[in-house]
Amino acid sequence: xxxxxxxxxxxxxxxxxxxxxxxxxxxxxxxxxxxxxxxxxxxxxxxxxxxxxxxxxxxxxxxxxxxxxxxxxxxxxxxxxxxxxxxxxxxxxxxxxxxxxxxxxxxxxxxxxxxxxxxxxxxxxxxxxxxxxxxxxxxxxxxxxxxxxxxxxxxxxxxxxxxxxxxxxxxxxxxxxxxxxxxxxxxxxxxxxxxxxxxxxxxxxxxxxxxxxxxxxxxxxxxxxxxxxxxxxxxxxxxxxxxxxxxxxxxxxxxxxxxxxxxxxxxxxxxxxxxxxxxxxxxxxxxxxxxxxxxxxxxxxxxxxxxxxxxxxxxxxxxxxxxxxxxxxxxxxxxxxxxxxxxx
Numbered sequence: 001x002x003x004x005x006x007x008x009x010x011x012x013x014x015x016x017x018x019x020x021x022x023x024x025x026x027x028x029x030x031x032x033x034x035x036x037x038x039x040x041x042x043x044x045x046x047x048x049x050x051x052x053x054x055x056x057x058x059x060x061x062x063x064x065x066x067x068x069x070x071x072x073x074x075x076x077x078x079x080x081x082x083x084x085x086x087x088x089x090x091x092x093x094x095x096x097x098x099x100x101x102x103x104x105x106x107x108x109x110x111x112x113x114x115x116x117x118x119x120x121x122x123x124x125x126x127x128x129x130x131x132x133x134x135x136x137x138x139x140x141x142x143x144x145x146x147x148x149x150x151x152x153x154x155x156x157x158x159x160x161x162x163x164x165x166x167x168x169x170x171x172x173x174x175x176x177x178x179x180x181x182x183x184x185x186x187x188x189x190x191x192x193x194x195x196x197x198x199x200x201x202x203x204x205x206x207x208x209x210x211x212x213x214x215x216x217x218x219x220x221x222x223x224x225x226x227x228x229x230x231x232x233x234x235x236x237x238x239x240x241x242x243x244x245x246x247x248x249x250x251x252x253x254x255x256x257x258x259x260x261x262x263x264x265x266x267x268x269x270x271x272x273x274x275x276x277x278x279x280x281x282x283x284x285x286x287x288x289x290x291x292x293x294x295x296x297x298x299x300x301x302x303x304x305x306x307x308x309x310x311x312x313x314x315x316x317x318x319x320x321x322x323x324x325x326x327x328x329x330x331x332x333x334x335x336x337x338x339x340x341x342x343x344x
Contacts, residue, residue, distance in 0.1 A: 001029030004090040006101035007116075009037035010056055012184065012226060013248035014096050014116070017152075019045055019228060020167045024319035029091070036081075036100050038072075045228075052081045052100050059187040062289060063266035082107065092326060095144055102144040113148050113326050117247040118270065120151025120161045140269055148329050150322055154251060154277050154310060160325070163311040164251030165318050167232065175236050175256060181297070182238040184208045184231070184249060187265045188289055190223075197221055200294055203301065206234040240301055242292070245271035245285075250278055255310045259300055263289060281308040 003025060007014045018033070022045075025031050033046050036054025055078070058068040078100060085104040087093050095101045096116035105112045114122070121140050151161040183205055185193060190209050197205045198219055205221045208231055216223040224230050235241060241253045245264035253260045261284045264271040275285050284300065286292050 001091045002089065003029050003031045004034060004087060004093045004101065005031055005096075006034040006036075006050075006094065006098035007096040008054055008056075008098050009035045009043065011186065011246055012231075013246045015043060015046065016167075016228065016248045017116070017165050018096065020165055020315050021319060022046065024315045025094075028319070028323055032090075034085075034098065034101055036098055050085070053077050054081075054098070054100055057268075059265060062187045062263070064268050066267070087112070094322075095146070097144050099144060102146075111148060111330065112146055113150065113322065114144055114146035115150045115152075115322055117152045118144065119146075119149040120153045120156075120158075122146075122149040123151060123158050123161060140273075148326065150325055152247070154247075154254070154274075154281060155308075162318060162321065163313050164247070164255060165315060166252055166255050166312060168314060170232050170236060170252055170256065171312060173232075173236050177239045177258075178237050179203045179301075180206060180234070180238040181301075182206050182208070182231075182234040182241045182243075184226075184241075184243045185263060185289075186210050187244055187263075192289060194218060194221060196289060196292065200297065203298075206230075206238065208234075240297070242297075245274040245278065247274060250274070250283070251310060254281065254283075254307060255312050257305070257307075257309045259305050260284070260307060261286065261292065261297075261300060263287070263292065282306045 005018065005022065005025060007018050009015055022031060033048040034050040034052065035043060035046065035048040036052040038056035053074060056072060058065045058072060060068065081100050082103045085100060087101060087104045087110050088108055093101060093105055093110065093112035094115050095112055097118040152164060153161050154164065156162060179202060181203060183193065183197065186209060190211050193207055197207065198221060200220060206224060207221050208224045208226055210226055212223050212225045214225065235252055238258065240259045240261065242261045243249045245262045250260055250262060262275060262278055263286050264275040279285050
């Protein structure tokens with residue numbers, strides 16, 4: 001079986017999830033990886049066959065910078081990539097909200113599996129009390145669209161929405177509660193973050209940022225490039241994580257039962273929805289960096305956690321569930337797979 005796994009390198013989450021799922025997918029056949037986006041320097045162990053420009057988001061002062069995003073968009077380059085991508089050579093195409101593979105499949109009438117966090121919005125779980133303009137809702141539900149969709153959410157009450165994908169190394173490795181804070185806020189500049197976290201006495205800060213090229217130290221702040229092994233270790237050893245309202249990092253922290261503070265990227269619809277869901281789980285949400293004072297941070301470090309711990313399923317369970325779902329939907333021979341898909 002030949003599989004194409006396509007993902008956008010627009011942040012840590014998609015890349016991290018792919019790195020966890022890829023070894024399990026390779027048990028079912030030959031897997032080629034396609035990556036599009038600007039964060040392709042932080043691909044961990046993916047070794048993609050295709051590296052495309054795709055569509056990337058750019059940030060400024062904690063918000064999506066739409067002007068800069070538009071200036072970096074090359075529609076001609078993207079159309080060329082869509083035409084040249086031979087999705088017809090694969091027995092199965094998986095897209096984790098990746099647009100080039102989506103349009104390549106759509107233009108050729110090829111079915112594909114939309115598998116990831118954004119796929120959960122296909123099942124109409126958008127909050128009724130949140131106002132969306134037409135463009136926002138169109139992007140969220142139709143940017144990548146497939147009748148074959150497996151969603152991933154913090155909590156699920158739907159049969160085709162599963163718990164978060166978390167690496168076994170995080171769950172099985174030693175976990176400590178040191179006086180350590182892990183920080184990943186890529187929407188802010190390194191200077192802004194250093195200014196905030198300098199002077200937090202009695203606590204160490206592991207600060208991860210896309211602009212950091214090598215390890216360094218400034219007072220109580222340890223600077224790290226975005227590296228999977230270092231980041232996972234920091235998550236396992238920290239007492240508190242402060243991050244944006246992406247999906248993967250908050251999921252990892254809550255699955256381990258650790259404390260979490262979230263600052264959603266402004267003007268980012270998915271992060272707005274994630275922040276709403278996390279608030280319902282007891283997570284502290286702050287809209288602006290200046291709201292996060294030293295007093296609040298120390299209070300979070302000392303207080304008992306009232307956040308909801310998430311359910312854990314192994315990567316192998318996730319992949320087996322997805323493959324059975326695909327086989328059943330495509331009405332293919334099910335030999336070698338568990339009959340039916342049941343519940344994860």
